[in-house]
Amino acid sequence: MRLGLKVLSGILTIASAAHAGPQTFNSALPVAKGQFIFREQLLFKKASDDPSIQNRNLNVIGSVSVLAYGITSDLAVFGVLPYLNKRLDVTTPGRRVTRDTNGIGDMRLFGRYTAYQKDMPGKSFRIAPFAGVELPTGDDNATDSLGVLPAPLQLGSGSWDPFVGVAITYQTLDYEIDLSASYKANTAANGFEFGDQARLDASLQYRLWPRDLGGGVPGFLYGVLEGNLIYQDQNKIGGIADVNSGGTTLYIAPGLQYVTKRWVLEAIVQLPALQKLNGTALGDDFIFRSGFRMNF
Amino acid sequence: MRMIFTTVFVLALTISQTAFAGQTYSLQVDGLACPFCAYGIEKQLLSVDGVQDVVVDLNAGSVQVTMQDGSTLNQATAKQAVKDAGFTLKGFNRAPE
Numbered sequence: 001m002r003l004g005l006k007v008l009s010g011i012l013t014i015a016s017a018a019h020a021g022p023q024t025f026n027s028a029l030p031v032a033k034g035q036f037i038f039r040e041q042l043l044f045k046k047a048s049d050d051p052s053i054q055n056r057n058l059n060v061i062g063s064v065s066v067l068a069y070g071i072t073s074d075l076a077v078f079g080v081l082p083y084l085n086k087r088l089d090v091t092t093p094g095r096r097v098t099r100d101t102n103g104i105g106d107m108r109l110f111g112r113y114t115a116y117q118k119d120m121p122g123k124s125f126r127i128a129p130f131a132g133v134e135l136p137t138g139d140d141n142a143t144d145s146l147g148v149l150p151a152p153l154q155l156g157s158g159s160w161d162p163f164v165g166v167a168i169t170y171q172t173l174d175y176e177i178d179l180s181a182s183y184k185a186n187t188a189a190n191g192f193e194f195g196d197q198a199r200l201d202a203s204l205q206y207r208l209w210p211r212d213l214g215g216g217v218p219g220f221l222y223g224v225l226e227g228n229l230i231y232q233d234q235n236k237i238g239g240i241a242d243v244n245s246g247g248t249t250l251y252i253a254p255g256l257q258y259v260t261k262r263w264v265l266e267a268i269v270q271l272p273a274l275q276k277l278n279g280t281a282l283g284d285d286f287i288f289r290s291g292f293r294m295n296f
Numbered sequence: 297m298r299m300i301f302t303t304v305f306v307l308a309l310t311i312s313q314t315a316f317a318g319q320t321y322s323l324q325v326d327g328l329a330c331p332f333c334a335y336g337i338e339k340q341l342l343s344v345d346g347v348q349d350v351v352v353d354l355n356a357g358s359v360q361v362t363m364q365d366g367s368t369l370n371q372a373t374a375k376q377a378v379k380d381a382g383f384t385l386k387g388f389n390r391a392p393e
Contacts, residue, residue, distance in 0.1 A: 020332035030382025032336030034343075070336075073382040119327030119384040121357045171329040173354065213355040217334045261335045261352075295335040 020259045021169065022203035023268045023289060024226050024251075027178045028114060028128035028169040031070035039066040041291035049275065049283030055096075056282050057089040062105070064291075073114075078132070080108040086153055101149055105138040106156045112167070122173045127166065130182075134161040140190060151192040152235075152245075158189030173213060176222075178203040188236070195233030195246045202227045205257060217261050224255035224268060234278060244279030251287070264293040318348055318363035324387030325378055328357055336381035344369065344377055 021027030023041075031037055045060040062084035070076050085102035110132020118125045138156020142149050151157070165182025180201040186194040205222040227250065234246035255268025267290035275283045328334060334352045337359055341350045346367025351360040359378075363369055371388045378385040 020330055029330075029333065030336065032340060032382055033380035035336055035339060070382075073380050114382075117327075117384075121324075121326055121386075122329055122355075124327035124329055124383075173329050176330070215353050215355065217331045217352050217354050220331055259331050261331045261338075264332060293332070295332065 020257070020264050020293065021176065022178045022180075022201065022205075022226055023224065023255055023257065023266050024228055024253060024270060025178070025180045025182075025199075025201040025203070026112065026128075026130060026165070026167040027176075027180075027203075028112075028126035028167040029124075029171065030073055030114065030126075031068050031076040033070045033073050035070045036296050037066075037068040037293060038296070039068075039291060039293040040064070041066070041289050043287060043289045045287040046285040047282050048285055049272075050280070051283075052280035053091070055089075055091045058282060059087045061085045074117075075111065075113050077111050078109070081137070082106070084138075084155055086155070088153055097146065099144050099146060099149060099153060101139070101142045101144070101153065101155055103139055103142075103155050106161075107135045107137040108132055109135065110163070124169070124171050126169050128169075129164070129166045131162070131164045134163065134184070136160060136189065151190065151194075151237075157186065157192075157194060159187040159193070161186045161194075174207050176203075176205040178205075191238050193236040195235050197230065197232045199228060199230045201229070219258060219260040222257040222259065224253075224257050224266075226253040226255065226268065226270075227251065228253065228270065245281050247275065247277030247281055249277070249284065250274035251284075262295050266291060266293075318346075318365045318367055319369070320363070320391040321361045321369050321374070322387070322389045322391060323359040323361060323374055323378065323385060324389075325357055325359055325383050326386045327383040328352070328354060330354075333382070337378065337383065340377040340381040341374070344373055 021029050041064045043062050047058040050056040062082055064082045066080050068076055068078045082105035084105045087100035089098050110130050112128050112130035114126055114128045116127040136156050136158045140154045140156045140158030142154055163184035168179045170177045182199055184197045186196055203226040205224050207220050208223045209221040210218055229250050231248045232246045234241040250273045251270040252273045253268050253270040257266040270287040272284045338350045341347055341361055346363050348364045349362040375385040
């Protein structure tokens with residue numbers, strides 16, 4: 001029962017940004033010194049693009065909780081904890097079976113430092129590298145009536161996986177552009193190793209309303225268009241590459257975001273515009289994300 | 297009689313407000329470009345001793361800081377508060393009394 005790349009990659013690339021900005025990756029926007037930002041994002045992922053005869057259908061429902069804290073205005077730390085329910089329907093010889101699991105996934109902890117900042121009237125340009133680790137907090141040995149679940153269906157990887165990246169943000173009163181490049185080095189656990197992941201992300205947020213700014217701090221309604229180019233190397237089972245895993249996916253993601261001084265409401269849907277996956281790796285149909293952020 | 301009473305009351309209220317209104321400062325802040333970021337500025341400035349009220353105007357890139365009666369705000373303190381919020385202080389003016 002090979003699941004291939006896409007079972008987990010859409011979850012492991014969960015957005016971890018907590019301030020206003022892109023919905024599927026990090027921005028370089030500041031978290032003020034001593035300030036907390038909480039974010040909750042609900043997600044629904046469906047993957048049924050199955051080139052094999054197993055007619056696999058994967059549904060993932062989850063929530064992702066993010067807490068950010070500004071140690072200084074330049075240095076912020078983030079904690080990201082997902083709670084997931086994964087359900088896979090697959091045709092095996094003789095019958096169709098369902099396998100599912102739910103619980104907390106792997107937690108991410110990371111820090112981000114604003115290395116370059118240029119502020120102008122109503123505009124800001126920032127570059128902020130970040131680095132962290134994904135901790136094996138999710139169950140990586142869950143079983144059901146058919147035995148131990150395959151590694152990609154587990155809630156956690158069981159491994160400590162470091163990642164690094166850089167976020168670049170250019171923000172004006174009318175629009176915002178964000179870019180990010182990151183790399184995650186997955187390590188082995190239980191004889192299984194997810195392929196390393198490299199990704200490039202971009203986001204454009206354009207203020208749709210109000211058309212003209214008055215005084216004070218009005219709420220902004222942004223139209224959002226994001227793109228995520230994700231490459232994942234092949235998984236390894238017992239040190240041997242799984243030829244039915246890994247590949248490249250490009251998501252195009254339209255969305256909306258309403259931003260006020262204290263909170264943000266947002267929703268976005270990631271659609272796979274390009275999926276060049278290896279072998280019989282399972283492809284995504286879509287990932288829908290919606291949630292809120294709060295300042296305190 | 298009613299007119300006189302109303303006039304006296306309004307006059308007393310005005311005098312009272314003037315007497316207890318603190319000094320106001322106008323800060324010009326660079327980098328402020330979204331509503332969510334404005335909260336950080338408010339929070340940092342409100343934590344400064346003597347600050348009574350903070351009003352942000354995003355479009356103008358300005359922040360009005362009203363002090364409690366008898367308190368003043370110096371430029372270095374304002375600059376640090378704005379920096380702690382993640383932005384850059386470009387202008388600092390004390391409003392005429």
